[in-house]
Amino acid sequence: MHSWRSPDVPTLPGESPLPRLFNQATGHIEPTAVGTDDRAGLYVCGITPYDATHLGHASTYLAFDSLNRLWLDAGLTLNYAQNVTDIDDPLLERAAATGVDWRELAESQTDLFRGDMVALRIIAPQNYIAVTEVIDEIASAAAELLELGFAYEVVTPDALNPGDADLYFDSARAAEATSWFLGLESRYDRATMLDLFAQRGGDPDRPEKRDALDPLLWRVARAGEPNWPTDGLTPRLGAGRPGWHIECSVIALQHVGADFAVQGGGSDLIFPHHEFSAAHATALTGKPFAGIHAHTGMVAYQGEKMSKSLGNLVLVSHLIEAGVDARLIRLALLAHHYRSDWEYTDKDLGCASARLAAWTAAPRADVDDADSLALLERMRARLADDLDTPGALAVLDAWFASPPAGAAPCPLTPVIEAAIDALLGIRLD
Secondary structure, three states: OOOOOOOOOHHHHHHHHOEEEOOOOEEEEEOOOOOOOEEEEEOOOOOOOOOOOHHHHHHHHHHHHHHHHHHHHOEEEEEEEEEEEOOOOHHHHHHHHHHHHHHHHHHHHHHHHHHHHHOOOOOOOOEEEEHHHHHHHHHHHHHHHHOOOOEEEEEEEOOOOOOOEEEOHHHHHHHOOOOOOOOOOOOOOHHHHHHHHOOOOOOOOOOOOOOOOOOOEEOOOOOOOHHHHHHHHOOOOOOEEEEEHHHHHHHHHHHHHEEEEEEEEEHHHHHHHHHHHHHHHHHOOOOOOEEEEEEEEEEEEEOOOOOOOOOOEEEHHHHHOOOOOHHHHHHHHHHHOOOOOEEEHHHHHHHHHHHHHHHHHHEEEOOOOHHHHHHHHHHHHHHHHHOHHHHHHHHHHHHOOEEEEEEEOOOOHHHHHHHHHHHHOOOOO
């Protein structure tokens, strides 16, 4: 699957320090470790392609875009992968409800997402992978987990082919034989896990599972559902389709590698999705899935978390169609720390508009000076400290504000203009 066109990112004098991020698995802010080849590995969970792209989506991808921009400014090479969950129960349900073929729905919504990412100037992943492109690899990984003793079959009376059985991951076995265990990333108690598992696609009440929290690895074919053959696999799986978590494990391992720098996504993915993606990968490789597990906060609207199920969505494409400058959307999101939960209102765009107007109204200078280079370093320091975009914006606001005595505001120098573009993704021209 093709990605989208990445924006040009200016090169700045000097280098950013290695950014530090909050690690959900430890509860601490830690350096983002990179490989000896100076490649920064990042895997971010992509969209399930319907109702794209709302501001909650945009906030997540903008946060990790900020990380990528800092890594580039630190002189590193990006190794970034993202998936598209173009086969999953919610997508099939939406397709059935709207009378649209699920493949057409996925393709059209993915195209819309790409356009929104271009408008927002988000750096594209080097590997943008649809789940339907790697079904064979996922099936092979599921079969390998079964052979290794990390999976088991559950009787499936409604299977299209009699005798075929769904495959589940054995959480207890993984906890015994690997470094992974339930709660390693989320640090949630079991009651919380059970509640979230039921809310987020799990089936804790299914009979014959060894543990209520064991996730589905491979769903064998049912009547009326899309499925893929698995001929030749040993152990045999039967025709079917992937469970939710194994897809990200396989894509990340294939395109970023084992034990990479950062796994990212929204905080609603902490459990069960990220917890079990890490579990599957660790069981397959014997290595931790990622050094840091980073998550973005939830964006609310009209008093509730912005979500597809509630329908309270503010779509990037609708804002742009209404004439909103995409830079204002980006600035509105950058004004909130990536880990915070917050509620969007029209005031966010108003504040972004006032900020952009103040920056662009500043007098321009043709040369840089020591003060503007020092400002660049202050921006870098704020951003490297757990992606403190509000802090970086405040540094710039103070620079462009008129002093109390009424003197002229500080000028927009070439290095400051390039820094706003390279680090914040905002072009002022």
